[in-house]
Structures are given as structure tokens and as C-alpha cells.
Amino acid sequence: MNRVVVVGVGMTRFGKQPERSLKELAREATRAALEDAGIRELAIEAAFVSNAMAGAIWRQESVRGQVFLSGTELAGIPMFNVENACASGSTAFHLACLSVLSGMYDTVLVLGVEKMIHPDKDRTFRAFEGATDVESLWAFPGGGGRSRQSMFMDYYAEEARRHMELYGTPVEIFASIAAKNSRHGALNPYAQYQVPQTVESVMASRVVSDPLRLLMCSPLSDGAAAAIVAREKTARRWTSRPVFVAGSVVLSALTGPASGGTEKKRSNVERAAERVYAQAGLGPRDLDVLEVHDAAAPGELWAYEQLGLCSPGEGARLVESGDTALGGSVPVNPGGGLIARGHPVGATGLAQLAEIVWQLRGEAGARQVEGARTGLTQNAGGFLEGDSAAVSLHVLTR
Amino acid sequence: MNRVVVVGVGMTRFGKQPERSLKELAREATRAALEDAGIRELAIEAAFVSNAMAGAIWRQESVRGQVFLSGTELAGIPMFNVENACASGSTAFHLACLSVLSGMYDTVLVLGVEKMIHPDKDRTFRAFEGATDVESLWAFPGGGGRSRQSMFMDYYAEEARRHMELYGTPVEIFASIAAKNSRHGALNPYAQYQVPQTVESVMASRVVSDPLRLLMCSPLSDGAAAAIVAREKTARRWTSRPVFVAGSVVLSALTGPASGGTEKKRSNVERAAERVYAQAGLGPRDLDVLEVHDAAAPGELWAYEQLGLCSPGEGARLVESGDTALGGSVPVNPGGGLIARGHPVGATGLAQLAEIVWQLRGEAGARQVEGARTGLTQNAGGFLEGDSAAVSLHVLTR
Structure with a gap:
């Protein structure tokens, strides 16, 4: 472009x-x-x-x-x-x-x-309801009657359990992501939470929707x-x-016949990644820093795999390697992510972009990724037929 | 462009x-x-x-x-x-x-x-409230406590009274506009109301907010x-x-210091008209047909003057001349306007554009403006500090 x-x-x-x-x-x-x-x-x-x-x-x-x-x-x-x-x-x-x-x-x-x-608080929860098809609200995974508060967290939990079953991902991996992002957030003066957590303290927080613990989830902000x-x-x-904006993509959920069936369906993020890499003329190995949509910690794990930082099922290994923490080869969510920086819904996508801009300019202070030249943001919203209703990826370069 | x-x-x-x-x-x-x-x-x-x-x-x-x-x-x-x-x-x-x-x-x-x-119905009225600054809702002209249903119509009524006082505009002029648009709507198979009204029947309908009668106001649709x-x-x-889209403009209300004070303030429509005519390289005399925002009949009168079809204060004379009716020199709202076609808020701007497209292609059937080559749409929304919060003008040509 x-x-x-x-x-x-x-x-x-x-x-x-x-x-x-x-x-x-x-x-x-x-x-x-x-x-x-x-x-x-x-x-x-x-x-x-x-x-x-x-x-x-x-x-x-x-x-x-x-x-x-x-x-x-x-x-x-x-x-x-x-x-x-x-x-x-x-x-x-x-x-x-x-x-x-x-x-x-x-x-x-x-x-x-x-x-x-x-x-x-009910007003806030009702706003979340409006981010899926309200007519099908009671057909939401798990069926009707569940708390409106936990609706989206139930979705993340279900997908997290699927990953655990399919690949043997231990629950502590999600705690490890949350702890990493809390450490990053502790270095970000704009973050809602600036207190470093550990795998143990995350695991010890209350269960919101199994396997998700409270400290694995983004707060209201x-x-x-x-x-x-x-x-x-x-x-x-x-x-x-x-x-420079080297790539800019928005896509929507594949629903109905267009999706080609649940099994065959490629996720919004996978489809968008293909487009944004083509626009920018680069691939995941060229990224120095990312801000991804960890509305709950499993979201970051899927982002690793769907953006091509690693192969499907290899996300846990990438977490364990430390490569996505500050000091690693490809830091993810140096600003603290949605979990630690906070998640005021309409502002989040722009906070991600601001963080990448600061990183590429070398102005990120204690959380600076040394020599960052190319960054990516991944922002997702809403829920329709098993995927985010909207997704947007941007690649920025200096 | x-x-x-x-x-x-x-x-x-x-x-x-x-x-x-x-x-x-x-x-x-x-x-x-x-x-x-x-x-x-x-x-x-x-x-x-x-x-x-x-x-x-x-x-x-x-x-x-x-x-x-x-x-x-x-x-x-x-x-x-x-x-x-x-x-x-x-x-x-x-x-x-x-x-x-x-x-x-x-x-x-x-x-x-x-x-x-x-x-x-209260839900619909509450939606209208949200089209102004909800924090200042009770500072609305006339003060707090008024019916939420008539909020926007009270605004139109106040401005209509001002025009009547300033220029001696008789109330029947607004009835005449409404009757004209009802006659046009009777020729439009997509219109909500397809029954021609007369000045007398409009004047005989109930007073919504003096001087506005019910048949001078757009309906819920x-x-x-x-x-x-x-x-x-x-x-x-x-x-x-x-x-072809020859001109496309969106502007917002001038508020606070930017407005230069209520007296000096140029309306959104006047500012937008200057821009859209410059983009299209033409002026009001070049227009063959218009669709304007008659959420209530006085809105059409103001549009005449603010778009430059006539001088300020000359709107009533333009109505009386018959020039803005089908068969006149510059028909306005051949589709029936918001009053007769109906006003499903989010769809109205596109219905106006569709009507102009049909007119320019010569496909408007019984309501065709012969030989129309250039058309304009004027669409306005919301209310802030005495003007529409948003306005959008388009010029289309064939």
C-alpha cells in the first residue's frame, strides 16, 4: 500500500x-x-x-x-x-x-x-451482550441462562480446554502468559495494573470459567x-x-454457508494475517514486537499460532522458551496486553498501535524492545458462530 | 475529486x-x-x-x-x-x-x-435522546421536563417560529411543502405514505409542537x-x-469557541454546500433535482435557503412559485422526502441517494424529473448547540 x-x-x-x-x-x-x-x-x-x-x-x-x-x-x-x-x-x-x-x-x-x-454493573454486562447476535444469545456455547458477565470468558475457556485436550497444553501456560504480561505492565506507566504476578499468584486467583483464573482475564477499564x-x-x-503503516486489514467472521463448515473454517486472524503480510511484503519472522488481543490469556496463545510465530500446537513451547517476553527474540505485549494495561474496549486497538509506535521510535522506556524496526498489532471484537465478529491487523515499520 | x-x-x-x-x-x-x-x-x-x-x-x-x-x-x-x-x-x-x-x-x-x-415506544424515544449530548439533555431549548417524543420536533418548531417572525413566513408554507411531498410520495411505490394531502388536510392534522402539525413531520419507520x-x-x-459522485462532504456542528458565537455561526449546511459545490465545480443553479432532509417541513425551507436555491427569507416565495414541485424548474424531494417516503433513520441517506440515481438514469417512473443530469442530496443528523451534529451533502451527475 x-x-x-x-x-x-x-x-x-x-x-x-x-x-x-x-x-x-x-x-x-x-x-x-x-x-x-x-x-x-x-x-x-x-x-x-x-x-x-x-x-x-x-x-x-x-x-x-x-x-x-x-x-x-x-x-x-x-x-x-x-x-x-x-x-x-x-x-x-x-x-x-x-x-x-x-x-x-x-x-x-x-x-x-x-x-x-x-x-x-448490569449496564456494562448488557453492552457485552450486544457484541454477539442478540437474537441467538441463548444459543451461545453452553446454552442459555448463564451469567452475562462471563459470556465472553466462557468462550475463551471453552477454546482453551480444546487446546489443552488437543495438544496437551497445561493450564499453567495461560498463567505464564498472564504473569509475563503483568511484568510488562509493571513497566508501563499507562497500565491499569502495574504489579508483577507470578504463575503461582495467577493460579491462586479465583476461577472465572474453568480453566480461566481472574488474573488471566482483562479487566473492566x-x-x-x-x-x-x-x-x-x-x-x-x-x-x-x-x-509507516505497512499493512492494514479488517475482516469479519465467516458465517453460514460462506464459512465452509465449522471444521474447515480458517480463523479470522489466519485469513487477516495472510493479507497483512502480503501488503507489508514480509512474514512473521520479520516481526520484532507485537501487541495482540489477550482479552484472556489463551487469546495470546492462539495469536502466536494463527499469526505464524509458531506452528499450531507449538504455542506452549513458545511461551516456555521465553522468546515472547521482554528480552526474548520477539516480545509480545510489551505494554502489558489487555490483561495488565486494561481493556477500555473502544480504546484498546489504539493503545496497541500507540505502544508499537513508541517501540519503533525507541521511546518505550523500561519496556523498550531494543532495535525494534517492525511491529504488528492484532485486535479482535465480538463473537459470531465460533469466531471473532471482526478482526484487524496492522503492520508498522520505521 | x-x-x-x-x-x-x-x-x-x-x-x-x-x-x-x-x-x-x-x-x-x-x-x-x-x-x-x-x-x-x-x-x-x-x-x-x-x-x-x-x-x-x-x-x-x-x-x-x-x-x-x-x-x-x-x-x-x-x-x-x-x-x-x-x-x-x-x-x-x-x-x-x-x-x-x-x-x-x-x-x-x-x-x-x-x-x-x-x-x-419508549425505547424508540430514548434512541432519539441519544442523538444529542445526553449530559445536556435537560438544557435543551425550552428547558427540562419536556416529552422525549417531541424533542426534535420542538427544535424544528422553534426554528420555524423564528423564520415566521423574521420573514413573515406564513404557517401554510410548511403545510404546502408537506402537501407537495405527499403528492410526490403518492408516485413512489417505496414510500410509507402514498396518499396525497392538501394544505387544508395538513393544517387540519393535530398540532405536534406549534406551528408543526403531524402531517408536517416525518413518521417512525x-x-x-x-x-x-x-x-x-x-x-x-x-x-x-x-x-458519478461529483462531490461528497461530511461536516459536524460548530460548538464552543469554534462556533464564533451563536449569531455569527454559519450553519452546517451552508458550510457543507460551499465545499460540495467547489468539489463538483458547479453551483445551485446547475442542479436539476434534490433530495433534502425534511425531518419536518421547515427543514426543507431552510435547505432551499442554505443550499442557495434562493436567498435567505425567500424560501416561502420559492414554495409558492411551484418550482420545487414535480414539473417545476428544480424539483425537491421527488421521492416524497422524509415526510412521505418515511424516515428509518439509518437508511434515509441511502434512500435519498437511490432516488437521485433513479432520477439521473431516467428510471423514476411517474415521478421522473425530465432530463435530470445533476442532483444533490442533503442529509442531517443529531443536534448540538443549535445545529445538526452532522450533515452530509452529495452531488451526483450522469
Whole structure:
């Protein structure tokens, strides 16, 4: 693809922030990205705004971006409200890249924001329900009547058990991934959890949905993250540290006849990986650092295999090798992943991209992957017929 | 702008369709657009899906496009869920055009669908609330406590009274617009209302919010509309009746300091018109036919003035001249407008575009504007600080 450049990124700390509004979070991340780019609001020609839950939780069903950014100097520009469940942020980023490639816009903001902590927890759980086909909600694996809270974790648990049976993967592997990401998160000032865990402490936390323990699962979070992308010619004026978008892919779940049956079906991530590697002209062995969608720890294990970091069934061995920890040959989730950094749904995809940008610029501080030149983000959202409803992959290079 | 071509359009009839699901409506409109283009699902590389209310009304908060199109042959392709309140459909169309111009996608579907009729009417009214800043809901003109049902109609009524005071516009002008659109709707087999009204019958309908009568207001509706856009080179293979996108603009409300104060503020539509005319290289006098956002009849009057069909304050005279009725020099809302065709929020922008495409191809049957070569659509959504939160204009030519 032609060259789109990330000229600035920024984010709030993720975490429980009941005293802060969606507007405050949105504006802090936007300001941080503008400052990082060294540009003023006036340079921004359009905004792509990602949010998945403000309707269900806060009743802000429509024109979310216009509301979050009302009264700022960005008010008045074209604003696009984009949704793809937990993959909303990377989907908005993809559309922002297309808008720059189109020639219509030169420099655009991508903003993701989510405020999941509400005094009435049921509202948050109801928002999760909306990320699958609500008509088939009671046909969800395991049947009806289960807690809405654990719906997605039940799905991860079921897939985790399948992996354990098929390949003899021990449950401690998932604890090991969670512990690794908590160690990484402890080095990230933006992370919700900055306390290193051990395999033992993860295993000792309560069972959410067997074999998943609480500390293997991403938390509910408030937060925002933003990026500014521009066409290369313009970007050169602003930054001496350009990060290029070498590949950008969004795909949806194969459902019905299109899926070719459950057995034969290739996962969204496998299909998307093939595309994004082709766009970028590289393969998994060329990656120096990754941010992947560990909404629960098994998600990271599948990502290893589906992105081609290792062969199917070899994920556990890769964990044991230490190669995916900081200091290893291909660190995964140096920012702490969704488990430790937190998972404010609409912001997550952009936090992943921000982390890779910092890594490629050599600005990641104590969690820096030395000499990182090429990074990949994997973001997934929703659930339909046994796969994520949406998936988005990006390859960034310097 | 470079040339994007509309190669197919389609829609369901609009109206109260309690027995039909969002999926059924979405699929009927999609199938119609594919058949109109004469292409198969396999040719579609991405889908932009517009919906504003399925979260609030039907709890389908996320991955709406993936759910509406699940099990079809479109499942699996990139899907983008786009929201901009009542301007969602045209916003999705704008992004679809950008995606084609970007070179990433060659041929894409734009689908708008809405199902507003629910046994619990309160759900629908709550969805309307979400189209303004919910935090400031009780600071809405007229103060708190008013019926949620009439919130937007109160806004239209207030602006209508202002126009009446400023320019001496008689209330019958609004009835005249509504009657005209009902006559047009009577010629449109897709319209929700196909019964011609008179100025007298409109004036005799109940007062919703003075001076607005019920028959001056768009109804609640179920329905879907779709378009397929492609890059010109590809489109030439499929169609001998290309309709070109000559201009495509989305803008947001000016709020806070950016607005320059209420008095000085130019409306969203005025700002967008300047842009879209510049893109298309033409002006209001070059238009043969328009579809404008008459969510209530005064909206059409403002559109005349803000789009430059006449000077400010001259809208009433334009109505009286008959020029904007079928047979006049510049017919407006030949499809019946939102008042008669119906207003399933997420689908409206695409129904407007479909009508203009039919008009430019000479396929509009009894409501055909003879020799129409250039058309404009105006679609608006939401409400922030005295203006629509989002507005989108398109100019199409053959």
C-alpha cells in the first residue's frame, strides 16, 4: 500500500476512573497525540472516533465523537463514529488510513475512548451482550441462562480446554502468559495494573470459567487512546521519526454457508494475517514486537499460532522458551496486553498501535524492545458462530 | 475529486413492518442493489453499514453489520459500522467513496437499515435522546421536563417560529411543502405514505409542537436502502448507465469557541454546500433535482435557503412559485422526502441517494424529473448547540 505515516500517538492511563467523563478522557488522549505530533487542532481535517459501549452504558447512542469533542477546536470538522466491538479502535484506524490514501484528507485524528465502570454493573454486562447476535444469545456455547458477565470468558475457556485436550497444553501456560504480561505492565506507566504476578499468584486467583483464573482475564477499564495519521509528504514536515503503516486489514467472521463448515473454517486472524503480510511484503519472522488481543490469556496463545510465530500446537513451547517476553527474540505485549494495561474496549486497538509506535521510535522506556524496526498489532471484537465478529491487523515499520 | 461510480441501488418499501427483522430488511435492500448492479456478492470487497438505533431499541449495540449480513455470501469481508444519527447513511456512503478512492477496495456495498417500530415506544424515544449530548439533555431549548417524543420536533418548531417572525413566513408554507411531498410520495411505490394531502388536510392534522402539525413531520419507520459504489474503470465493465459522485462532504456542528458565537455561526449546511459545490465545480443553479432532509417541513425551507436555491427569507416565495414541485424548474424531494417516503433513520441517506440515481438514469417512473443530469442530496443528523451534529451533502451527475 502507499505510505501513511503515524505522526503522533497519545493515551490516558487505563483503569477505574469513575470521576472522569468520556469527554475528559477523550480530550486528554487527543491533546497528548497532538502534542506528540507537535501540531495544532487546526491541522486536523477529520476525526474517526471509536467507541463501543457509550450507548448501552451511558445512553450516548449517537454522534458520540461530536459530543466527546464538542467545545474543542476540533468541533466542526468531519467526524465519523466507527464501531466494531473490541476491534473498534483498529477499525477506525484502518478507515483513517483509507481516508488519507483517498486524497480527500491530509491529516486526521483517530480517537478511541471507553468508560466501562458504571455504578450499575448490569449496564456494562448488557453492552457485552450486544457484541454477539442478540437474537441467538441463548444459543451461545453452553446454552442459555448463564451469567452475562462471563459470556465472553466462557468462550475463551471453552477454546482453551480444546487446546489443552488437543495438544496437551497445561493450564499453567495461560498463567505464564498472564504473569509475563503483568511484568510488562509493571513497566508501563499507562497500565491499569502495574504489579508483577507470578504463575503461582495467577493460579491462586479465583476461577472465572474453568480453566480461566481472574488474573488471566482483562479487566473492566476506563480510558482513551489516540493517533494522528497523515500522508507521507505532509508528515515529513512534522516529524523526523516517521512510523509507516505497512499493512492494514479488517475482516469479519465467516458465517453460514460462506464459512465452509465449522471444521474447515480458517480463523479470522489466519485469513487477516495472510493479507497483512502480503501488503507489508514480509512474514512473521520479520516481526520484532507485537501487541495482540489477550482479552484472556489463551487469546495470546492462539495469536502466536494463527499469526505464524509458531506452528499450531507449538504455542506452549513458545511461551516456555521465553522468546515472547521482554528480552526474548520477539516480545509480545510489551505494554502489558489487555490483561495488565486494561481493556477500555473502544480504546484498546489504539493503545496497541500507540505502544508499537513508541517501540519503533525507541521511546518505550523500561519496556523498550531494543532495535525494534517492525511491529504488528492484532485486535479482535465480538463473537459470531465460533469466531471473532471482526478482526484487524496492522503492520508498522520505521 | 476522482471518479467514484454508483453502479447499483436498492431499497425496501419504508413503513411500519413489525413482522420483518433487521436482517430481512437489510438483505432485501442488499439483494436489490446487487441485482440493480447486475453483480454477485463475490464482487463486493467491503461493506459500510449504517444504523443508528438498533442498540437502544433492539440491544444490538455492536457488530451490527456482521449480524445483519451473517449467513449471507457477504459474510467474511471487511465490515464497518458507521453512525452519525439521521445522517448515518450518507456518512457511510462518504466513507465508502473514500475507500474506493484509496485504492484499497474496488467495489463496496453501503447498507443502511433501521427498525424503529417497537412495542415499547419508549425505547424508540430514548434512541432519539441519544442523538444529542445526553449530559445536556435537560438544557435543551425550552428547558427540562419536556416529552422525549417531541424533542426534535420542538427544535424544528422553534426554528420555524423564528423564520415566521423574521420573514413573515406564513404557517401554510410548511403545510404546502408537506402537501407537495405527499403528492410526490403518492408516485413512489417505496414510500410509507402514498396518499396525497392538501394544505387544508395538513393544517387540519393535530398540532405536534406549534406551528408543526403531524402531517408536517416525518413518521417512525422500518426499512433499508443500499448502494454499490466502484471505481470508474471497474464500473465501466458493469454498467452502461454510470452515475458519478461529483462531490461528497461530511461536516459536524460548530460548538464552543469554534462556533464564533451563536449569531455569527454559519450553519452546517451552508458550510457543507460551499465545499460540495467547489468539489463538483458547479453551483445551485446547475442542479436539476434534490433530495433534502425534511425531518419536518421547515427543514426543507431552510435547505432551499442554505443550499442557495434562493436567498435567505425567500424560501416561502420559492414554495409558492411551484418550482420545487414535480414539473417545476428544480424539483425537491421527488421521492416524497422524509415526510412521505418515511424516515428509518439509518437508511434515509441511502434512500435519498437511490432516488437521485433513479432520477439521473431516467428510471423514476411517474415521478421522473425530465432530463435530470445533476442532483444533490442533503442529509442531517443529531443536534448540538443549535445545529445538526452532522450533515452530509452529495452531488451526483450522469
